[in-house]
Each structure stands twice: as structure tokens, then as C-alpha cells.
Amino acid sequence: MFRWGVLSTAKIAQTQLLPAMQDARNGIVAAIASRDEARARQLADRFGAPHAFGSYEALLASDTVDGVYIPLPTSDHVAWSLKAAQAGKHVLCEKPIALKAEEIDALIAERDRSGKIISEAFMVCYHPQWHKVRELIASGAIGRLRHVNGVFTYFNTDPENMRNKPELGGGGLPDIGVYPTVATRFSTGLEPQRVRAEVERDPQFGTDIYANVSADFGAFNLDFYCSTQMALRQEMLFHGDKGAIEVTAPFNAGDYGHAVVTLHNQDRSEAQVFRFQGVRQYRDMLETFADVALNAEGALFSLESSKANQKLIDAVYRAGESDAWEAV
Numbered sequence: 072m073f074r075w076g077v078l079s080t081a082k083i084a085q086t087q088l089l090p091a092m093q094d095a096r097n098g099i100v101a102a103i104a105s106r107d108e109a110r111a112r113q114l115a116d117r118f119g120a121p122h123a124f125g126s127y128e129a130l131l132a133s134d135t136v137d138g139v140y141i142p143l144p145t146s147d148h149v150a151w152s153l154k155a156a157q158a159g160k161h162v163l164c165e166k167p168i169a170l171k172a173e174e175i176d177a178l179i180a181e182r183d184r185s186g187k188i189i190s191e192a193f194m195v196c197y198h199p200q201w202h203k204v205r206e207l208i209a210s211g212a213i214g215r216l217r218h219v220n221g222v223f224t225y226f227n228t229d230p231e232n233m234r235n236k237p238e239l240g241g242g243g244l245p246d247i248g249v250y251p252t253v254a255t256r257f258s259t260g261l262e263p264q265r266v267r268a269e270v271e272r273d274p275q276f277g278t279d280i281y282a283n284v285s286a287d288f289g290a291f292n293l294d295f296y297c298s299t300q301m302a303l304r305q306e307m308l309f310h311g312d313k314g315a316i317e318v319t320a321p322f323n324a325g326d327y328g329h330a331v332v333t334l335h336n337q338d339r340s341e342a343q344v345f346r347f348q349g350v351r352q353y354r355d356m357l358e359t360f361a362d363v364a365l366n367a368e369g370a371l372f373s374l375e376s377s378k379a380n381q382k383l384i385d386a387v388y389r390a391g392e393s394d395a396w397e398a399v
Contacts, residue, residue, distance in 0.1 A: 072097060072098055072099050072361075073095075073097055073098040073099070073137050073138065073360075073361035073364055073365055074098070074099055074101035074102075074135060074136050074137045074138075075092050075098055075099065075100055075101055075102075075136070075137070075138060075139070075140060075357075076101055076102040076103070076104065076122075076130045076131075076133070076135075076136035076138070076139045076140075076160070077089065077100070077102070077103045077104070077139065077140050077142070078104050078127045078130065078139055078140070078141050078142070078143060078151060078155075079104070079105060079127075079141075079142055079143050080103065080105050080110055080111065080114050081142035081143070081165075083142050083165065084140065084142045085114065087353045088140055088142065088353055088357070089114075089118045090118075091351060091353040091354040091356075091357050092118075092140075092357055093118060093119065094351070094354055095354055095357045095358050095361065096358060097358055097361040097362065097365065098357055098358070098361045100115075100118045100119060100120040101120060101121065101122060101135050101136050101137075102115070102120055102121070102122035102123065102124060102130050102133060102135055102136050103115045103118070103120050103122075103123055103124070103130075104123070104124040104125070104126060104127045104129065104130035105123075105124075105125070106125070106126065106127075107125070108123060108124065108125030111123040111124060111125060121135070122135050122136075127151065127154075128154075131154060131155055131158035131160060132158065136160060137160070137161060137364065138160050138161030138162065138163065138188070138360070138364060139155050139160050139161070139162055139163070140163045140164075140165075140192070141155065141162065141163070141164040141165060142165045143165075144233050144236075144239040144240060145165075145167055145170060145233075145239060145240025145241070145245055146170065146238065146239050146240040148164050148165065148167070148168050148169060148240075149168070149169050149174050149175075149177065149178065151164075152164045152168065152178055152189055153177060153178065153181055156178075156181045156182065156185050156187045156189055157181065157185065159185070159187065160187065161187050161188040161189075161360075161364050162187065162188065162189040162190070163188075163190055163192050163356075163357075163360055164189070164190070164191055164192060165191075165192050166191050166192055166193055166249055167191070167240070167245045167249055167377075167381065167384070168191040168374075168377050168381075169377070169381055170240050170245065170381075171381065171385060172378050172381040172382040172385050175374055175377055175378040175381060176378075178374055178377075179374045179375070179378070182374060188360070188363060188364055188371065189374055190360065190371045190372050190373070190374070191372055191374070191377045192356065192372075193249075193253055193372045194352040194353050194355075194356045195250065195253065195254055195257075195321070195322055195352065196253070196257050196356075196372050197352055197355040197356040197359055198324075198330065198347070198350060198352040198355065199347055199350060200318065200321070200324075200330045200331075200332050200345070200347045200350070201254060201257060201258060201318075201321075203332050203345050203347075204254075204258045204309065204316055204318060204332055205257065205258045205259075205260075207316055207332075207334055208258055208259060208309060208311075208316070209260075211313075212313075212314060212316075212334055213309060213310070213311030213312075213313055213314035213315055213316055213334070214311040214312040214313025214314065214337075215290075215311055215312045215313075216259065216290065216291045216309060216310070216311045217291050217292075217310055217311060217312060218291055218292050218293075218294070218310045219251075219255050219259075219291060219292070219293040219294070219295075219307070219308065219309050219310070220293075220294055220295065220306075220307070220308040220310070221250075221251030221254070221255070221293065221294075221295035221296075221306070221307045221308075221321075222251075222295060222296055222297070222304050222305065222306050222307075223247040223248070223250050223251060223295075223297045223304070223305050223322060224247075224296075224297060224298040224299075224301040224302065224303060224304045224305070225247070225298075225299060225301075225303050226299070226300055226301060226302060226303070227299050227300070228300060230275070230276070234246050234278070234299060235273070235276040235278055235299075236276070236278070237276065237277045237278050241276070241278045242278040242279040242280075242299075243278070243279050243280055243281065243282060243297045243298055243299040244270075244279050244282050244297065244384050244387060244388070245384065246299065247297045247299070247322075248282055248284070248295075248297040248384060248387070249380060249384060250297075250321075250322045251293070251295035251297070251307065252286070252293070252295075252380055252383050252384065253376075253380050254307060254318075254321060254322070255286075255288075255293050255307075256376070256379065256380065256383075258309065259288070259290075259291070261288050261289070261290060261291075262288070262379055262399070263286040263287060263288050263293070263383055263386075263399045264287050264288065264289055264398070264399060265286075265287045265386070265396045265397060265398050265399060266284060266285065266286045266287070266383065266386045266387055266390050266396070266397055266399060267284070267285045267390050267395070267396050267397070268282055268283065268284045268285070268387045268388075268390040268391045269281075269282065269283040269391060270282045270387070270388065270390075270391025270392075273300070278299070279388075279391075280298060280299050280300045281296070281297075281298040281299075281300065281301070282296060282297055282298075282387060282391065283296045284296065284297075284387050284390075286383065286399075287396075303326075303327065304327075305320060305321060305322055305323065305327040305328075306318065306319065306321065307321040312337075313336070313337050314334060314335050314336050314337055315334075315335045315339075316332060316333070316334055316335075317331075317332070317333040317335070318331075318332055319331040319332075319333070324347070324350070324352075329346065329347075329348065330346070330347040330348070330350060331344060331345065331346050331347070332344075332345040332347075333345075359371060382399050383399050386398065386399045
């Protein structure tokens with residue numbers, strides 16, 4: 072069994088990852104760390120973890136943990152991922168793993184030096200709905216892919232929320248803009264060449280609250296928008312000359328509806344519907360991670376893919392300033 076440690080008591084750990092660790096076939100919750108030891112102990116008791124630590128350093132020094140999940144503020148992701156790997160722990164870090172593509176080079180170098188896994192927690196890449204989308208595109212089910220549309224929005228104006236704090240790595244693009252980009256890249260196996268974008272920032276927070284992006288992949292175009300101050304919406308559409316693929320609730324099934332992939336034929340007279348009920352993508356991600364760590368079996372989201380995705384986000388920010396096409 073893979074022994075998980077968690078650095079911090081962040082909400083996403085409590086609501087998603089810790090329950091998934093409890094249910095995983097090949098892992099256990101071994102330890103939780105917080106700068107407040109009492110809080111760590113409380114959460115450890117809640118999730119059945121035998122160990123609680125009053126510092127992240129103490130957890131990393133412990134021999135009771137094989138690997139860590141890091142849900143710290145985005146601005147801390149690179150530093151603590153490096154510290155964890157240097158301490159001999161495998162690393163699953165919440166997305167985005169970095170705020171600039173070049174920051175990921177240090178993670179790649181440490182992974183190669185230490186032999187430890189360092190992977191960004193893009194749970195969507197472990198959901199069977201996205202494997203189905205990739206399979207349909209590769210099989211020619213929609214013919215030549217010409218265009219992809221995406222959207223991911225929610226409404227959050229809480230000044231205390233880290234998503235609204237630029238010094239912690241807040242903003243819409245790092246938080247949710249990464250999903251249409253990574254899903255498109257995962258499904259097609261292709262990379263963008265250039266982007267144009269409109270990026271709007273909140274005058275109070277300074278974070279990006281709306282981005283309207285066009286990405287040229289050569290063979291097709293991706294258009295998507297994301298916002299942290301719009302009504303809840305989440306969709307993806309892959310449009311070819313012989314059909315189209317609609318992905319309902321593509322990133323957060325449950326909050327945004329049921330995970331469904333619908334394949335339409337050319338004149339929309341027929342549709343095949345693929346439903347994915349009962350899938351727990353966080354558990355699937357954790358189990359795959361543990362399989363790779365314990366038995367070298369399975370495929371993880373790589374740091375090279377993380378860097379490619381962050382290069383696209385970096386280019387979007389530049390395009391928002393220049394109002395022109397920017398190379399990725």
C-alpha cells in the first residue's frame with residue numbers, strides 16, 4: 072500500500088483527495104501536516120491517519136510516508152515539490168504546478184536526479200470520458216477535426232479566497248483556464264503554435280477574472296473562455312467535418328452535471344451517448360500514481376506536458392497585453 076502524506080489542510084484535500092485516498096485500492100492516508108499541529112491532528116483523526124505533524128518539514132523527514140500530495144497555494148508549489156523530492160518522497164502537486172513554464176525545468180531536473188515521481192494533479196486525464204474523446208478523435212469518428220470550443224466559469228468575489236490573491240498565484244487562467252487547454256492537448260495529441268487573447272483583470276484584486284482565448288493548433292483552432300466572475304458553466308465541443316463530440320461536465324462532474332460524451336453524426340440525425348456514472352477521477356488518479364510508484368505500471372501526467380501547458384498559459388498572458396498573436 073502506498074503511504075500518502077498531505078501538506079496542509081486545504082479544502083480540496085478535505086473534500087476530494089483525502090476521501091479518495093481512503094477509498095483507493097492501493098493507498099492509505101498515513102500523515103497530515105499543518106503549521107497548526109492541532110489542526111493537523113484533528114484532520115488526521117477524521118481521516119484515520121496515524122500521524123500528524125506541526126510542520127511540513129517534519130512530515131517530509133518522516134519514514135512513515137512514501138509520497139505527498141501538495142494542495143498549498145499555487146505560489147508555493149514549485150518550492151515544496153522540490154523539497155519533497157529532495158527528501159525522498161514522490162510528489163503529486165495540485166495544478167497549476169508552476170506559474171511560469173521555465174520554473175518547471177527545476178522540477179524536471181530534480182525528478183531525473185532523484186528518481187522520484189513529480190506529477191501535476193490533472194485528474195481529468197484519468198477520467199474515462201476523456202479517454203473516450205481521444206479514442207473517438209483518433210478513430211476518425213468525426214472526420215477531420217476543425218474546431219474546438221470550451222468554457223469554464225464560476226462566480227467568486229471573496230477577497231479572502233486565494234483565487235483572488237495575485238501574490239498566492241490567484242487568477243482565472245491558472246485555476247481553470249488550464250483545463251480547456253490540457254483537455255484539448257490530451258485529446259488530440261497536438262500542441263498549439265500561437266495564441267490571441269483578451270484578458271480582463273479585477274480592479275480590486277488585480278487577478279485575471281475573464282479571458283477569451285483563440286489558439287492555433289495548425290490542424291484546428293481552439294476557442295475558449297474562462298471566468299471567475301460569471302455564472303456557472305462548463306462545456307467542451309470538438310467539431311469535425313463528419314461529426315461532433317460534445318462533452319458535458321467535462322472537468323467537474325457533479326457540480327456541473329453528469330459526465331456524458333455525445334457523438335453526433337454529420338447531419339445530427341443520429342447520436343451515440345456514452346455515460347460515465349460513478350466514476351471518481353481523483354481516486355483513479357491516486358491509484359494510477361500509486362501503481363507507478365509501487366510497480367512502475369501505468370502512465371502519469373508528465374512534467375513535460377505540464378511545461379507545454381504552462382507555455383500556452385504564459386503566451387495567453389502575453390497576448391492579453393500585446394493584443395496580437397503570440398508564439399507559444
